Amino acid sequence: MKKYMAYFRAMITSHLEYRGALLIWMLIELISVGASVFIWLGIFSSSDQVGTFHVTDIISYYFFLPIIGAFTSASVTDTLPREIRLGSISAEIVKPYNFSYFRLAHCLGSKITQLSLKIPVYLFIGFFLWAFIQAKLNWAMLPFALIFVCLGFLMHFYFDYGLSLLAFWVEDVWSFGLLKRILLLVFGGLAFPLSLVPKSFAWIFDVLPFKFIYYFPIAILQNNISQKEILFSLPQILFWLMFFYIISRLLWSKGLSKYGAYGQ
Amino acid sequence: MVNNISRYLKIWFKMAGVSMQLETEYRSSFILEILVEIGFFVVTLINIAVIYSNVPLVVGWTKWEAMILMGMYMVFSEIVLGLAFIFNLRTLPDKITKGDLDLILLKPIDSQFQVSLWRPYFASFPSLLSGIVVIFVGFAQSQIRFNIIQFLTFILIFLCGLLIAYSLGIIISSLVFWFINADSLPDLAEEVIFLSGRPSGVFPGFWRYLFLLIIPVIIMVSLPVEVLTGKQSVLWLPFAVIMAAIFLFLSRRFWLFALRHYSSASS
Amino acid sequence: MSLISVHNLQKFYRVHQKEPGLSGSIKSLFHRKYYDVKAVDGVSFEIGEGELVGFIGPNGAGKTTTLKVLSGLLYPTSGDISVLGYIPWERKPAFQKQFSLVMGQKNQLWWDLPAIESFILNKEIYEVPDDQYKQTLNELVSLLEVEDILKVQVRKLSLGQRMKMELIAALIHSPKILFLDEPTIGLDVVMQKKMREFIKAYNRKFRATIILTSHYMDDVKELCERVIIIDKGRLLFDGRLDEITRKYADHKLISAVFSDHITRADLAKLGTVKEYDLPKAVISVKRAEAPQIAAKLLEKYPIEDLNIEEPQIEDVIREVFTGRDLA
Known part of the structure; x- marks a missing residue:
C-alpha cells in the first residue's frame, strides 16, 4: 500500500508543475459546457419546458456535468495504448505489484490534483448560479449520488483500461479514445440529458453502462430517479463493473503472453 | 512573387502525396479512423433527432435548417482540421520540446507554413463527403432555394471563415511558446473553432458581439449558411472579408513575435 | 574577408x-x-x-x-x-x-x-x-x-x-x-x-x-x-x-621499461607517478628537468627502454579547463 501512496504523492507534485496545462484543460471544458448551455438556452427559447426539464433544470444539469465528469473521468486511453505499442511498460511489468491497481493509483493521483484546482472554480461559478441549482436539488439523495459516482468511476476506469489493452493487438491507438468519446457523448448524457430520448429508443440508453458515467448521478440529485430505480440500478452497475474488470484481466493475461512472445 | 507561390504549392502537393502514401500504408488504422469519423457523424445526427423530437424550432431554425448547418459545419471543420491542425498545429508543442522546431527554422521555407500547412490529413475526406450529403438532404427536405448571388457570396464568406479559423488556430497555438507545458493549446484552439457549429441565434447580446468581432466563430459556419438560406443578406460579405484580412494580419504578426521570443529565450 | x-x-x-x-x-x-x-x-x-x-x-x-x-x-x-x-x-x-x-x-x-x-x-x-x-x-x-x-x-x-x-x-x-x-x-x-x-x-x-x-x-x-x-x-x-x-603543458612524461625491480616510492622521489605496471612505468616531471631526471634514471636503474613524451592532449585540455597545475 505504501508504495502506491508514495507514487500517488509524486504524481501530484509532477502535476502541479503542469499548471499551465491544467488551466488550458479547464478552459476547454468550460467552453464545451458553455457551448452546450448556449444551445440549450436556444432550445428553450421556443418552449418553456422540454420533456421534464425547465430552463433552470437544464442549466443545473450542465453545471453538474463537468463536476460529475471530474469525478468519474478516466483517461487511461490517453497514455497506456501508446506505452504498450512502444514497449515502455516492460519496466513496470517486472515490478512486484498489480499493474491495473498501479494505473488506478496513477489515475486517482492526477484526479485529486485536478479536483483540487477545479473545485474552487466550480464553487465560484456555483455561487452565481445558486438560484438555478437550488431549483430542483434533493440533497437527501446526495449519499446515493456519491455511491454511484464512485462506482461509476471504477466502472469507467476498467472500461477505459480494457479498451487500452486492445493495443496489444491493434496498431491504431488514437481511434480508441475517440470512439469512447463518441459513445460517451451520446450514451453518457453529454450531448443531451438521457430522459429526453423518445420512449421508443430509451431502452438502448438504459441498458448500456455509459449512463452511469455522467447522466445517472446528476439525475439522482435532480430527483429524476425514484428509490425503486436506484435499487434496481445498483446491481446493474455492479454487473458492468465486474464485467469490465474481468474482461480487463483476461485481456491483460492474453496480451502479456503475446507481448512476451514478441519482446517489444 | 508568383515564383514563390508556385514553389510553395509544389512543395505542398509533394507533401500531400507523401501524406496520402503514409496514411494508407496502415490500412487497418485508416479504416478505423474512417469509422470514427462516421461515428461522429452518426452521433451528431442522433443529437439533432433527439432535440427536435422535443421541440419544433431552435432559435427559429427548423430541423432541416439545422441539418444544413450541421453538414456545413462538418465540411468546415474537416477542412480546417485536416489542413491545419491534425498533422500540423497539434504537433507544435511536441516540436518545440523535442527541438524539432530548430530543424524547421533552419530551412529556407517560411516557418509558419511549415508549422501550420505542411502535411495535410486525408482520412477526414469521407466525413467531408457525408457533410455535403447532409447539406443536400437538408435543402431537399426544407425546399429552401437560393440564387447565384447568394451562392457566390456564401462561398466567399465560407472562405473568409476558413482564413479566420486558421488565424485563430495560429494565434492560440503560438501561446505554447510561453506556456511550454501546455501541449493542449491546439486543442483549445479547436474547441474555440468548434463553437462555430451553433446557429448564431443562440448567442445573446454581449456574446453575439464577442463571437462576431473578437472571436469571429459566427462568420465561419453560421453566417454563410444564413446567407445561403436567406436568413441574412449578402451585404455581410465586405464585413467577412475585412475580418479575414485583419485576422490573417494579426496571426502573422503574432507568429513572428512568438518566434522572436523563442529565439531569445530558448537554449 | x-x-x-x-x-x-x-x-x-x-x-x-x-x-x-x-x-x-x-x-x-x-x-x-x-x-x-x-x-x-x-x-x-x-x-x-x-x-x-x-x-x-x-x-x-x-x-x-x-x-x-x-x-x-x-x-x-x-x-x-x-x-x-x-x-x-x-x-x-x-x-x-x-x-x-x-x-x-x-x-x-x-x-x-x-x-x-x-x-x-x-x-x-x-x-x-x-x-x-x-x-x-x-x-x-x-x-x-x-x-x-x-x-x-x-x-x-x-x-x-x-x-x-x-x-x-x-x-x-x-x-x-x-x-x-x-x-x-x-x-x-x-x-x-x-x-x-x-x-x-x-x-x-x-x-x-x-x-x-x-x-x-x-x-x-x-x-x-x-x-x-x-x-x-x-x-x-x-x-x-x-x-x-607547448603553451599549457609545463611538464613532460618519461616512460621507461625496467629490467629490474623498482619500488613505487623510489619512483615517486623523481616525479609524479602516472603509471606503475612493472616492468613499465610512467612518471610526470617538469619540462625543464626532464633530461636531467631521464639521465638520473638511466644512471641508477637497469633500464631496457626510455622515452620522453609530450603529455596526452586530453590531459592538457582537462587541465586547461580546471585551471589546475599539471604535475
Missing part, C-alpha cells in the same frame, strides 16, 4: 529557480525566482573558407549555443556576428540555402519512406537545380557507399546506414558551411571513425568550411588543424592543436 566573423558574442539566459519537493512546487505556483545564466560570455574569432575548425569544451561550455547563434537559431544578447556576409538571425532564405546544421543524432528523414524521397523534398525546399542535385547526389552516394539502399524504407535501415542518409539529406544542397554539433555522439567506435573519415573527405572534396563541436578528443585529434577551446562561455584558446601542449 573571412567567411565567419564573430566579435564579442554574448548570450545570457534567464532561468527560474525551484525548490524541490511538494511544498516547492506549490510555492512556485505563486512566486518565481529568476537568475541569469551566462552561456556565452564574450567570444571572438574569425574563420576563413575551407577551414576545418573544432570547438572543444566540456558539456555546457557554450559550444552548441555558439553554433546556434551562427546558424541563426538564437539571437545573441550582444555582439557583432556575420556569416557569409549575412546576419544569421535574420534567417534570410538566401543565407539558409548556403549552410547546413547537423545536430547530434536528430533525424529529419521520413521514417516510413525510402531516403531518396526525403532528398527530393530537400531539393525542392532548397531550390537545388536538377543537374546540380544529380551530381551532388551521385558524389555523396559514392562517397558513403549507399547506392543499393537508396530505395529502402528508412525504418528498415541500420543505425549506421540511417546516419549516412541523414548526412546526404543535410548536404544535398551543397552547403558552403557545415556546422556539426557533436557528430560522433552515441556512435560506436567503428562508426565514429567512418564519420570522421567522411568529414575529412567532404572538406577536401567539396572545399566546404566545416565547424564541429565535440567533447571527444579523438574527433579533434583526427580532424582539426585549428582548435577553439571554450569553457564556461569563454574562449580559452584559438590556434593549432600542437600549440596547446
Whole structure:
C-alpha cells in the first residue's frame, strides 16, 4: 500500500508543475459546457419546458456535468495504448505489484490534483448560479449520488483500461479514445440529458453502462430517479463493473503472453 | 512573387502525396479512423433527432435548417482540421520540446507554413463527403432555394471563415511558446473553432458581439449558411472579408513575435 | 574577408529557480525566482573558407549555443556576428540555402519512406537545380557507399546506414558551411571513425568550411588543424592543436621499461607517478628537468627502454579547463 501512496504523492507534485496545462484543460471544458448551455438556452427559447426539464433544470444539469465528469473521468486511453505499442511498460511489468491497481493509483493521483484546482472554480461559478441549482436539488439523495459516482468511476476506469489493452493487438491507438468519446457523448448524457430520448429508443440508453458515467448521478440529485430505480440500478452497475474488470484481466493475461512472445 | 507561390504549392502537393502514401500504408488504422469519423457523424445526427423530437424550432431554425448547418459545419471543420491542425498545429508543442522546431527554422521555407500547412490529413475526406450529403438532404427536405448571388457570396464568406479559423488556430497555438507545458493549446484552439457549429441565434447580446468581432466563430459556419438560406443578406460579405484580412494580419504578426521570443529565450 | 566573423558574442539566459519537493512546487505556483545564466560570455574569432575548425569544451561550455547563434537559431544578447556576409538571425532564405546544421543524432528523414524521397523534398525546399542535385547526389552516394539502399524504407535501415542518409539529406544542397554539433555522439567506435573519415573527405572534396563541436578528443585529434577551446562561455584558446601542449603543458612524461625491480616510492622521489605496471612505468616531471631526471634514471636503474613524451592532449585540455597545475 505504501508504495502506491508514495507514487500517488509524486504524481501530484509532477502535476502541479503542469499548471499551465491544467488551466488550458479547464478552459476547454468550460467552453464545451458553455457551448452546450448556449444551445440549450436556444432550445428553450421556443418552449418553456422540454420533456421534464425547465430552463433552470437544464442549466443545473450542465453545471453538474463537468463536476460529475471530474469525478468519474478516466483517461487511461490517453497514455497506456501508446506505452504498450512502444514497449515502455516492460519496466513496470517486472515490478512486484498489480499493474491495473498501479494505473488506478496513477489515475486517482492526477484526479485529486485536478479536483483540487477545479473545485474552487466550480464553487465560484456555483455561487452565481445558486438560484438555478437550488431549483430542483434533493440533497437527501446526495449519499446515493456519491455511491454511484464512485462506482461509476471504477466502472469507467476498467472500461477505459480494457479498451487500452486492445493495443496489444491493434496498431491504431488514437481511434480508441475517440470512439469512447463518441459513445460517451451520446450514451453518457453529454450531448443531451438521457430522459429526453423518445420512449421508443430509451431502452438502448438504459441498458448500456455509459449512463452511469455522467447522466445517472446528476439525475439522482435532480430527483429524476425514484428509490425503486436506484435499487434496481445498483446491481446493474455492479454487473458492468465486474464485467469490465474481468474482461480487463483476461485481456491483460492474453496480451502479456503475446507481448512476451514478441519482446517489444 | 508568383515564383514563390508556385514553389510553395509544389512543395505542398509533394507533401500531400507523401501524406496520402503514409496514411494508407496502415490500412487497418485508416479504416478505423474512417469509422470514427462516421461515428461522429452518426452521433451528431442522433443529437439533432433527439432535440427536435422535443421541440419544433431552435432559435427559429427548423430541423432541416439545422441539418444544413450541421453538414456545413462538418465540411468546415474537416477542412480546417485536416489542413491545419491534425498533422500540423497539434504537433507544435511536441516540436518545440523535442527541438524539432530548430530543424524547421533552419530551412529556407517560411516557418509558419511549415508549422501550420505542411502535411495535410486525408482520412477526414469521407466525413467531408457525408457533410455535403447532409447539406443536400437538408435543402431537399426544407425546399429552401437560393440564387447565384447568394451562392457566390456564401462561398466567399465560407472562405473568409476558413482564413479566420486558421488565424485563430495560429494565434492560440503560438501561446505554447510561453506556456511550454501546455501541449493542449491546439486543442483549445479547436474547441474555440468548434463553437462555430451553433446557429448564431443562440448567442445573446454581449456574446453575439464577442463571437462576431473578437472571436469571429459566427462568420465561419453560421453566417454563410444564413446567407445561403436567406436568413441574412449578402451585404455581410465586405464585413467577412475585412475580418479575414485583419485576422490573417494579426496571426502573422503574432507568429513572428512568438518566434522572436523563442529565439531569445530558448537554449 | 573571412567567411565567419564573430566579435564579442554574448548570450545570457534567464532561468527560474525551484525548490524541490511538494511544498516547492506549490510555492512556485505563486512566486518565481529568476537568475541569469551566462552561456556565452564574450567570444571572438574569425574563420576563413575551407577551414576545418573544432570547438572543444566540456558539456555546457557554450559550444552548441555558439553554433546556434551562427546558424541563426538564437539571437545573441550582444555582439557583432556575420556569416557569409549575412546576419544569421535574420534567417534570410538566401543565407539558409548556403549552410547546413547537423545536430547530434536528430533525424529529419521520413521514417516510413525510402531516403531518396526525403532528398527530393530537400531539393525542392532548397531550390537545388536538377543537374546540380544529380551530381551532388551521385558524389555523396559514392562517397558513403549507399547506392543499393537508396530505395529502402528508412525504418528498415541500420543505425549506421540511417546516419549516412541523414548526412546526404543535410548536404544535398551543397552547403558552403557545415556546422556539426557533436557528430560522433552515441556512435560506436567503428562508426565514429567512418564519420570522421567522411568529414575529412567532404572538406577536401567539396572545399566546404566545416565547424564541429565535440567533447571527444579523438574527433579533434583526427580532424582539426585549428582548435577553439571554450569553457564556461569563454574562449580559452584559438590556434593549432600542437600549440596547446607547448603553451599549457609545463611538464613532460618519461616512460621507461625496467629490467629490474623498482619500488613505487623510489619512483615517486623523481616525479609524479602516472603509471606503475612493472616492468613499465610512467612518471610526470617538469619540462625543464626532464633530461636531467631521464639521465638520473638511466644512471641508477637497469633500464631496457626510455622515452620522453609530450603529455596526452586530453590531459592538457582537462587541465586547461580546471585551471589546475599539471604535475
